[in-house]
Amino acid sequence: MDELTTNQDQFQQMITEQESQPNCHPLIKKINEWTQESIDKIHRADEDARKQLLTILFTHRSKVTNDLTYFIQELSKARNEDDYIETDLVEWIERLNKLQRDLNVVQTISFCTDNNDSALISKIYINGISTDFFSQTICDIQIIEDGKVVIHGQTNQNAVACGTGEYSFREH
Incomplete structure (x- = not known):
């Protein structure tokens, strides 16, 4: 009888402890571990996406900077030699x-997420950078959204829009 009473007291003590500290339950601990693992995965995906984006930004900015440096040198040379004409200025x-x-x-980098319906949180991916934009038109066409969209006017005339990048993503 004494042993039974001791076991009953221990069992009652265990129930009291679980009520006073519900977060110490082994199943709650399992959920906490899952939460931390999920947060760690999100941080890794975040880091990967940021590194990839920073690499793209750096590479793109370096290319533009090199082109600008060459342009500045060419412009300075023409100015110093006073050797240019109006068509050079237009160019x-x-x-x-x-x-x-x-x-x-670089602002046209597109992102996507994996559309896995079974995933709790989608992973983010960088699709790429598009250098496509429209720059010249003939007839009744208007270029909007920083050269990304062309709109034909009200007339039924043929019209032409020229662009750069040759539709690298084949979306047009």
């Missing part, structure tokens, strides 16, 4: 505008 203005557009192209 240089267009090249400078192109460099500015090229720098902004």
Whole structure:
């Protein structure tokens, strides 16, 4: 009888402890471990995406900077030698505008997530950088959204839009 009473007291003590400290239950600990593992996976995916994006940004900015350096040297040489004509100025203005557009192209990096319906949280991926944009039109066409969209006007005339990048993602 004494042993039974001791066992009953220990059992009652265990119930009291579980009520006073519900987060110490082994199943709650399992959920906490799952939570931490999930958070760690999200942090790793976040780090991977950021590293990839920073690499793309650095590479793109370096290319634009190199092009700008070459442009500045060419412009300085022509200015120092006083050897340029109006058509050169028009060309240089267009090249400078192109460099500015090229720098902004990096804003067209697209992201996607895996659409795995069974996953609790989707992983983020960087699709890539698009250098495609429209730059010239003939007839009734308007370019909007930083050169990404062309809209034909109200007329039924044929119209043309020229772009750069040759639709690298084949979306047009």
